[in-house]
Amino acid sequence: MKILIVFYSYSGITRGLAEDIALITGGELRELKPEKPYSFSYNTAVKEVRGEIERGHCRKLSEGLESVDDADLIFVGSPNWLKTFAPPVLTFLRTVTLKGKIIIPFCTHGGGGFGKMIEDFQRECKDSIIKEGIALEGDYSFDELQEWLENNI
Numbered sequence: 001m002k003i004l005i006v007f008y009s010y011s012g013i014t015r016g017l018a019e020d021i022a023l024i025t026g027g028e029l030r031e032l033k034p035e036k037p038y039s040f041s042y043n044t045a046v047k048e049v050r051g052e053i054e055r056g057h058c059r060k061l062s063e064g065l066e067s068v069d070d071a072d073l074i075f076v077g078s079p080n081w082l083k084t085f086a087p088p089v090l091t092f093l094r095t096v097t098l099k100g101k102i103i104i105p106f107c108t109h110g111g112g113g114f115g116k117m118i119e120d121f122q123r124e125c126k127d128s129i130i131k132e133g134i135a136l137e138g139d140y141s142f143d144e145l146q147e148w149l150e151n152n153i
């Protein structure tokens with residue numbers, strides 16, 4: 001079974017989780033990179049992101065939109081941004097063909113868990129099989145993650 005781990009990360013925490021998932025599952029990593037990165041200033045980034053999320057804007061990506069045809073199981077990860085996934089993930093979900101694919105959402109967050117991210121995955125990926133996902137804060141334990149993955153894939 002071919003496993004792909006697709007993620008967007010702003011400050012590196014979700015990247016770390018994606019790397020751990022890749023290490024445990026042997027899957028291939030794919031980072032979603034916006035053509036124009038978000039501001040380094042947290043407050044400016046929040047303003048920028050709020051507008052994009054409200055408009056359902058798909059941030060243009062320079063990397064990450066290659067075909068996923070050969071993948072059977074796709075982990076899709078994001079930081080929780082204003083209770084949902086970051087706009088680069090919306091771009092991915094709306095651009096690549098995910099019909100019939102098994103998707104496992106994952107996120108890192110600052111206390112809000114998945115927020116409404118799972119409902120948003122279900123809305124965007126109507127032809128995919130969305131399995132239970134994992135939401136972790138930055139200080140998660142590798143062993144706990146490993147155990148969760150062993151029981152869920």
Ligand SMILES: Cc1cc2nc3c(=O)[nH]c(=O)nc-3n(C[C@H](O)[C@H](O)[C@H](O)COP(=O)(O)O)c2cc1C
Pocket residue numbers: 008009010011012013014015042045046049078079080081082083084108109110111112113115137138
């Ligand atoms: C623009 C922005 C919005 C955020 N909104 C939320 C939120 O609604 N709920 C939450 O729990 N954390 C929120 N966070 C915190 C991030 O989800 C958390 O720090 C995450 O682990 C960062 O992952 P990253 O390092 O991969 O970007 C927000 C962070 C940013 C920058």
